Amino acid sequence: MKLVVQIPCFNEEKTLPQTIADIPRKIAGIDQVEILVVDDGSSDATSRVAEELGVEHIIRHPGNRGLAASFQTAIDAALRLGADIIVNTDGDNQYCGADIPKLIQPILEAKAEVVVGDREVMKVSHFGPGKKLLSRIGSFVVSTVSGVEIPDAVSGFRAFTRQAALELNIVSSFSYTIEMLLQCGRKNLLVTSVPVGVNGKLRSSRLFRSIPQFIFYSVSTLLRIYSMIRPLRFFLFLGGIFSLIGLSAIIRFLFFYLTGDGGGHIQSLVIGGSVLMIGVMTFLIGLLADLIAFNRQLIEGVLLRSKNIDMEMEKLHKKVDQLVVAQKDISSESK
Ligand SMILES: Nc1nc2c(ncn2[C@@H]2O[C@H](COP(=O)(O)OP(=O)(O)O)[C@@H](O)[C@H]2O)c(=O)[nH]1
Numbered sequence: 001m002k003l004v005v006q007i008p009c010f011n012e013e014k015t016l017p018q019t020i021a022d023i024p025r026k027i028a029g030i031d032q033v034e035i036l037v038v039d040d041g042s043s044d045a046t047s048r049v050a051e052e053l054g055v056e057h058i059i060r061h062p063g064n065r066g067l068a069a070s071f072q073t074a075i076d077a078a079l080r081l082g083a084d085i086i087v088n089t090d091g092d093n094q095y096c097g098a099d100i101p102k103l104i105q106p107i108l109e110a111k112a113e114v115v116v117g118d119r120e121v122m123k124v125s126h127f128g129p130g131k132k133l134l135s136r137i138g139s140f141v142v143s144t145v146s147g148v149e150i151p152d153a154v155s156g157f158r159a160f161t162r163q164a165a166l167e168l169n170i171v172s173s174f175s176y177t178i179e180m181l182l183q184c185g186r187k188n189l190l191v192t193s194v195p196v197g198v199n200g201k202l203r204s205s206r207l208f209r210s211i212p213q214f215i216f217y218s219v220s221t222l223l224r225i226y227s228m229i230r231p232l233r234f235f236l237f238l239g240g241i242f243s244l245i246g247l248s249a250i251i252r253f254l255f256f257y258l259t260g261d262g263g264g265h266i267q268s269l270v271i272g273g274s275v276l277m278i279g280v281m282t283f284l285i286g287l288l289a290d291l292i293a294f295n296r297q298l299i300e301g302v303l304l305r306s307k308n309i310d311m312e313m314e315k316l317h318k319k320v321d322q323l324v325v326a327q328k329d330i331s332s333e334s335k
């Protein structure tokens with residue numbers, strides 16, 4: 001059983017040493033623990049520090065592509081490395097590396113395919129009341145929308161099986177946390193949560209400069225990804241609201257018309273008719289989006305197969321290379 005701990009990093013030269021030092025190298029039930037750092041175009045010495053710390057695998061993005069892209073790069077690489085279980089953690093040492101065995105336990109016991117580390121935000125002393133409240137509301141909304149019960153939806157400390165990693169395709173450009181949970185819900189992956197420790201604050205989040213920015217990005221991700229994976233529900237709901245408003249204005253007109261005062265309420269009819277049309281158009285957009293979503297499912301199926309084929313090919317290439325070397329050895333010995 002091979003575990004790959006992946007760390008997407010953007011300018012983490014100061015905190016990476018502690019993060020790496022805290023990752024246990026021997027874990028019960030795991031034969032091999034390897035660390036993978038994705039340096040997201042850092043302008044500091046992140047890659048060199050990682051090298052000096054003996055990190056087994058380092059991938060460097062030529063420029064800064066953002067956390068979601070770094071996360072996907074890391075997953076693809078971890079799969080190529082033959083990981084059976086993948087753990088994602090942050091390079092700012094926010095999460096207690098010592099809790100990795102706890103995090104992967106439900107996977108080892110075959111009780112989960114994805115495990116999210118719950119920071120138990122209400123207990124963290126350096127989180128302010130605003131952040132605590134926001135985290136609660138946000139996690140409640142994400143749990144309700146995704147259908148996956150998770151107390152800490154934006155935690156980046158996560159473990160997942162090889163199969164779950166193969167099935168997830170992150171397309172968000174900002175962060176992967178919310179999208180991943182929505183996809184897990186859509187794909188019926190078995191998700192659970194375990195309490196994990198949080199280290200003292202080393203630095204502020206660089207991903208979000210302020211709470212309004214965090215809310216804006218989270219809500220827009222939620223809406224975009226939800227409309228992508230559940231288009232019919234999303235647009236039926238939206239269209240339903242427009243249709244109801246339109247219909248009530250039309251009914252208002254009809255009421256006055258039938259009671260003999262129709263002439264004065266023609267505006268209700270015009271506005272009602274227009275809004276109802278918007279409602280109907282939204283339904284139709286929903287149907288189109290649903291067709292596109294079917295295509296996405298087919299494409300994801302093809303992607304899954306091609307990822308598997310890719311990896312099998314890579315294994316074959318390695319075997320052929322080994323055979324060629326062995327052949328050369330034999331022929332030079334026999335000379
Ligand atoms: N801020 C930022 N973090 C990135 C980026 N690419 C990868 N990361 C990593 O994403 C993780 C989370 O970032 P952080 O600023 O700590 O955000 P937080 O999760 O809100 O605390 C860290 O390990 C970063 O090094 C990027 O483009 N910007």
Ligand SMILES: [Mg+2]
Pocket residue numbers: 090092094204205206
């Ligand atoms: Mg952080």
